[in-house]
Amino acid sequence: MKPVNKLIIANWKMNPQKKTEAEAIFKDISTFVKNIKNTEIIICPPFPYFFIKDKIKGKKLKLGSQDVFYEKEGSHTGEVSASMLKDFGVEYVLVGHSERRSLGDTNDQVNKKILAVIKSKMCPIFCIGESEKDANGFYLSFIKQQITEGLLAVTKSQAKNIIIAYEPIWAIGSNATRVATPAEFTEIRIFIKKILSDLYDIKTASGVRILYGGSVNPLNAESFIKEGGADGLLVGRDSLTPKKFIQIINLAR
Numbered sequence: 170m171k172p173v174n175k176l177i178i179a180n181w182k183m184n185p186q187k188k189t190e191a192e193a194i195f196k197d198i199s200t201f202v203k204n205i206k207n208t209e210i211i212i213c214p215p216f217p218y219f220f221i222k223d224k225i226k227g228k229k230l231k232l233g234s235q236d237v238f239y240e241k242e243g244s245h246t247g248e249v250s251a252s253m254l255k256d257f258g259v260e261y262v263l264v265g266h267s268e269r270r271s272l273g274d275t276n277d278q279v280n281k282k283i284l285a286v287i288k289s290k291m292c293p294i295f296c297i298g299e300s301e302k303d304a305n306g307f308y309l310s311f312i313k314q315q316i317t318e319g320l321l322a323v324t325k326s327q328a329k330n331i332i333i334a335y336e337p338i339w340a341i342g343s344n345a346t347r348v349a350t351p352a353e354f355t356e357i358r359i360f361i362k363k364i365l366s367d368l369y370d371i372k373t374a375s376g377v378r379i380l381y382g383g384s385v386n387p388l389n390a391e392s393f394i395k396e397g398g399a400d401g402l403l404v405g406r407d408s409l410t411p412k413k414f415i416q417i418i419n420l421a422r
């Protein structure tokens with residue numbers, strides 16, 4: 170079987186503050202990426218920096234969006250539709266990031282967004298993750314609910330192209346209480362696969378790629394892939410420092 174490429178995703182969030190800085194970060198990453206193998210790099214910049222798409226050459230680097238709105242068109246001030254993203258050349262869309270959920274995105278809205286992304290022939294990166302890992306394991310039912318409600322009406326053939334990113338909220342950002350361990354990721358990865366195989370079947374579940382996100386850095390990147398079995402990484406802060414992001418890419422492949 171042909172090995173599947175590892176996915177390394179840069180989520181720039183609401184950074185950097187200047188167009189020139191965005192250009193500089195992008196330039197360093199794109200120069201490096203030209204020669205890599207077995208890895209796909211996706212950059213998710215804020216919308217005003219989507220112009221970098223014009224500078225993307227080759228197949229190794231792709232443009233992703235940090236969010237999308239689920240309605241097709243019309244009076245929705247401030248929103249961006251899936252067809253606009255598709256038309257711009259976006260291939261991947263983050264959906265259900267915890268920072269969007271904390272601003273109000275519900276499982277139902279996340280589900281509508283996933284369906285809109287699929288309909289526009291892009292790939293959703295479906296983000297899930299609990300705010301607290303409680304000793305009684307309630308977080309597992311929370312994750313199960315996020316997945317089942319998020320994938321409502323998603324068919325088997327659509328599900329196999331979805332990417333799931335497990336990002337425990339407690340491990341994200343500079344306020345993170347700690348980083349997850351590769352063993353914790355393995356556990357949750359198996360749990361996610363079980364939910365998917367119950368919802369669909371084992372074959373579909375085994376084809377879904379599962380990524381880790383939350384304080385990924387050059388010191389832990391390799392362990393999530395090697396020991397944790399992650400199909401890729403979703404990187405926040407360290408994707409804004411080209412040197413660190415390039416190190417992460419190097420370690421992951």
Ligand code: 13P
Nearest residue numbers: 180341342383384405406
């Ligand atoms: P950090 O890597 O900054 O913890 O962010 C993780 C994240 O939320 C990526 O989507």
